[in-house]
Amino acid sequence: MSADRIDTAPWTGRTDPEADTLRWHQAIRPLGAAAPGVAVLGFACDEGVRRNHGRSGAAAAPTAIRKALANLAWHREGPAYDAGDVCCEDGDLDAAQTRLAENVSALLATGHLPIVLGGGHEVAWGSWQGLARHLATLESAPRIGIVNFDAHFDLRDPAHAHSSGTPFAQIAEDCAARGWPFRYACLGVSRASNTRALFRRATELDVLIREDREITPMSLAQIGRELDAFIGVCDHVYLTIDLDVLPACEAPGVSAPAARGVSLALLEPLVEHVRDGDKLRLADLAELNPAFDIDQRTARVAARLIHTLTLNG
Numbered sequence: 001m002s003a004d005r006i007d008t009a010p011w012t013g014r015t016d017p018e019a020d021t022l023r024w025h026q027a028i029r030p031l032g033a034a035a036p037g038v039a040v041l042g043f044a045c046d047e048g049v050r051r052n053h054g055r056s057g058a059a060a061a062p063t064a065i066r067k068a069l070a071n072l073a074w075h076r077e078g079p080a081y082d083a084g085d086v087c088c089e090d091g092d093l094d095a096a097q098t099r100l101a102e103n104v105s106a107l108l109a110t111g112h113l114p115i116v117l118g119g120g121h122e123v124a125w126g127s128w129q130g131l132a133r134h135l136a137t138l139e140s141a142p143r144i145g146i147v148n149f150d151a152h153f154d155l156r157d158p159a160h161a162h163s164s165g166t167p168f169a170q171i172a173e174d175c176a177a178r179g180w181p182f183r184y185a186c187l188g189v190s191r192a193s194n195t196r197a198l199f200r201r202a203t204e205l206d207v208l209i210r211e212d213r214e215i216t217p218m219s220l221a222q223i224g225r226e227l228d229a230f231i232g233v234c235d236h237v238y239l240t241i242d243l244d245v246l247p248a249c250e251a252p253g254v255s256a257p258a259a260r261g262v263s264l265a266l267l268e269p270l271v272e273h274v275r276d277g278d279k280l281r282l283a284d285l286a287e288l289n290p291a292f293d294i295d296q297r298t299a300r301v302a303a304r305l306i307h308t309l310t311l312n313g
């Protein structure tokens with residue numbers, strides 16, 4: 001399986017003359033037959049955002065994230081690879097998500113930790129299918145926990161149209177069809193941005209919900225323990241970060257900027273909980289829209305989160 005497009009152009013940045021000054025652009029390698037490591041894979045698609053009546057532009061996000069990541073200091077021991085981009089052609093979202101899933105499952109089968117660079121949050125349906133396809137070859141009913149940092153549940157009814165607003169409802173249906181448990185934590189939810197119907201669906205699906213206003217410096221340790229307990233009853237974790245969980249001042253470059261949001265200073269320690277649980281199999285970042293970004297602020301946050309997620313190993 002291979003991606004639709006390989007673009008090495010974003011991997012440029014500062015080169016220092018001193019020793020031990022590596023940055024990502026100097027360390028990352030094209031994917032090849034090599035030791036398992038972190039593998040970034042782009043999903044250049046905003047068809048789901050368009051269908052969800054959002055602001056198009058997230059298809060350009062993988063390149064913008066790579067550019068921001070390129071210049072960050074390299075602190076890893078293990079390798080990192082660029083697996084290229086999956087693109088959405090002619091609005092065929094299902095086909096793009098299927099190709100994403102094929103690439104993700106191939107990376108998992110060769111021992112990599114895939115980090116998918118969305119794309120609208122429709123990336124999650126492709127990411128999930130890749131993880132499910134891989135785990136189904138190993139276990140009959142894998143216990144997968146989905147941790148979504150997001151201002152939105154993205155549990156809209158998929159019967160109308162598959163979009164950036166439906167991926168976790170699609171996953172819930174998929175789990176039911178497979179006889180797998182659906183375990184979903186959605187942290188950073190804005191009550192003002194999700195209808196009563198969405199809150200009801202989340203409650204029916206037994207979603208672990210923490211609203212944006214509940215995540216404070218005082219509650220951080222407690223929410224970390226709740227996250228640990230959630231992860232504790234799973235064997236595998238899929239982490240998905242919708243950048244619109246951050247306040248608009250920290251992440252202006254998204255389709256639906258957050259009036260309140262959860263700041264990076266609170267988000268990052270929670271992401272570290274997920275990282276350090278030893279169960280993380282797959283992560284993606286969604287909804288960066290470079291057309292609305294200011295001085296690469298949102299792309300820099302995305303890159304910082306990748307740096308944090310991949311710091312160990």
Ligand SMILES: N=CN[C@@H](CCC(=O)O)C(=O)O
Pocket residue numbers: 052053054121152153154156164165166193255256
């Ligand atoms: N992935 C985005 N989901 C949100 C978008 C909300 C908005 O555009 O205002 C949702 O469908 O609720």
Ligand SMILES: [Mn+2]
Pocket residue numbers: 150151152242244245256
């Ligand atoms: Mn969102």
Ligand SMILES: [Mn+2]
Pocket residue numbers: 121150152153154164242286
């Ligand atoms: Mn979302």
